[in-house]
Amino acid sequence: MIADPGTARVTPAAHAGGWAGFDACSFPQYIPRPFMNAKPHVAIVGATGAVGIEMLKTLEKRNFPVGKLTLLASARSVGKKLTFRGQPVAVAELTKDSFKGVDIALFSAGGAISRDFAPIAVKAGCVVIDNSSVFRMDESVPLVVPEINASDIRLHKGIIANPNCTTAITLMALYPLHKAFHVKRIFASSYQAVSGTGAKAIQELKRQVEQIVAGEPVTKEVYPHQIAFNVLPQVDVFLPNGYTKEEAKMENEGRKIMHHPAFRASVTCVRVPVYRAHSVAVSAEFEKPVTVETAREVLKKAPGLDVVDNPDKKEYPLPLYASDKYNCQVGRLRKDSAFDNGLCFWVAGDQLLKGAALNAVQIAEELMK
Numbered sequence: 001m002i003a004d005p006g007t008a009r010v011t012p013a014a015h016a017g018g019w020a021g022f023d024a025c026s027f028p029q030y031i032p033r034p035f036m037n038a039k040p041h042v043a044i045v046g047a048t049g050a051v052g053i054e055m056l057k058t059l060e061k062r063n064f065p066v067g068k069l070t071l072l073a074s075a076r077s078v079g080k081k082l083t084f085r086g087q088p089v090a091v092a093e094l095t096k097d098s099f100k101g102v103d104i105a106l107f108s109a110g111g112a113i114s115r116d117f118a119p120i121a122v123k124a125g126c127v128v129i130d131n132s133s134v135f136r137m138d139e140s141v142p143l144v145v146p147e148i149n150a151s152d153i154r155l156h157k158g159i160i161a162n163p164n165c166t167t168a169i170t171l172m173a174l175y176p177l178h179k180a181f182h183v184k185r186i187f188a189s190s191y192q193a194v195s196g197t198g199a200k201a202i203q204e205l206k207r208q209v210e211q212i213v214a215g216e217p218v219t220k221e222v223y224p225h226q227i228a229f230n231v232l233p234q235v236d237v238f239l240p241n242g243y244t245k246e247e248a249k250m251e252n253e254g255r256k257i258m259h260h261p262a263f264r265a266s267v268t269c270v271r272v273p274v275y276r277a278h279s280v281a282v283s284a285e286f287e288k289p290v291t292v293e294t295a296r297e298v299l300k301k302a303p304g305l306d307v308v309d310n311p312d313k314k315e316y317p318l319p320l321y322a323s324d325k326y327n328c329q330v331g332r333l334r335k336d337s338a339f340d341n342g343l344c345f346w347v348a349g350d351q352l353l354k355g356a357a358l359n360a361v362q363i364a365e366e367l368m369k
């Protein structure tokens with residue numbers, strides 16, 4: 001065991017304000033359990049999915065000290081083998097007994113599975129890092145982007161939530177600017193890759209492109225409309241106010257992660273025929289005056305972010321080149337012509353990595369500190 005529960009004890013008072021707008025007192029005298037093995041037993045729930053595969057690769061690439069690995073998916077995947085550190089690892093069916101002896105469970109098998117199985121995993125003694133939206137706004141669950149609010153991890157009661165992918169990528173550029181200039185509100189439009197919907201959506205785009213090139217009728221299974229050579233101004237389901245659930249996440253999750261309850265975001269989320277990496281066009285209004293030069297200096301120093309901003313050379317972030325990269329990229333910096341203290345920027349990032357697998361592994365790394 002590397003953590004001493006006596007010294008690792010965190011009380012609400014010790015935490016700088018909890019997450020603003022969320023009642024820190026919902027963590028009465030929380031004492032982290034003696035955690036954890038120097039070489040933890042890690043389980044991936046949803047290991048065969050778009051995110052699960054990236055989790056496996058990220059654990060390996062970042063040399064996470066996995067002692068034992070358990071790969072879990074549905075009964076459909078039993079018999080499949082995935083490779084970890086050059087060795088084949090068999091995929092097992094997720095059951096209520098899957099978590100015995102597991103220290104860390106990375107969940108990416110959808111909301112229903114998280115709702116049913118995350119509490120079972122916690123009861124069995126593991127810490128769950130969950131990619132679904134089920135627990136994100138739960139007051140007792142930290143919602144974490146390690147570059148922004150790593151200290152919230154210490155308040156966990158067994159479950160730590162990974163943010164929405166579009167929100168995480170946007171905040172990688174917005175939060176450093178917020179720290180310097182204090183953001184009031186943003187208007188944003190996203191350009192979201194099909195892999196954000198999962199492995200079947202990648203196949204749908206590929207199949208539709210092949211059908212169109214072959215002059216065949218287009219078939220639809222995942223999206224309500226053709227995605228090839230089209231854009232869909234709907235990501236997730238509509239809410240009564242006309243926004244979609246995905247669009248609402250930017251404001252709600254942004255407030256919790258940045259500890260900024262007054263933050264406002266008006267967002268239009270759009271699915272585009274890109275395989276991988278989301279892009280977001282943001283207009284942000286700040287309390288303090290902001291110039292392109294001061295913003296650039298702030299963004300250059302921000303962790304997990306590269307400034308790609310040479311309009312003269314036609315250099316700006318592109319999803320094609322942000323794919324497979326750990327860092328997000330920001331560019332197209334300019335004074336917003338409609339706000340007094342406003343800045344426009346364009347941020348792109350690999351949503352399978354920073355929006356999911358990488359962020360989850362970074363949280364696991366924080367747990368090991």
Ligand code: NAP
Pocket residue numbers: 045046047048049050051052072073074075076077094107108109110111113131132133163164165195196197198199200351352355356
């Ligand atoms: P996906 O490609 O469709 O993969 C789903 C995974 O869940 C597969 O491994 C699948 O196993 C497993 N699964 C499905 N039903 C199951 C069951 N009954 N029991 C056990 N395992 C089951 O989806 P994904 O894109 O990886 O997304 C997974 C989760 O991550 C979702 O909650 C999603 O909202 C979240 N997320 C995704 C992204 C992204 O960019 N894709 C970003 C952030 C968060 P089988 O192969 O056996 O069916």
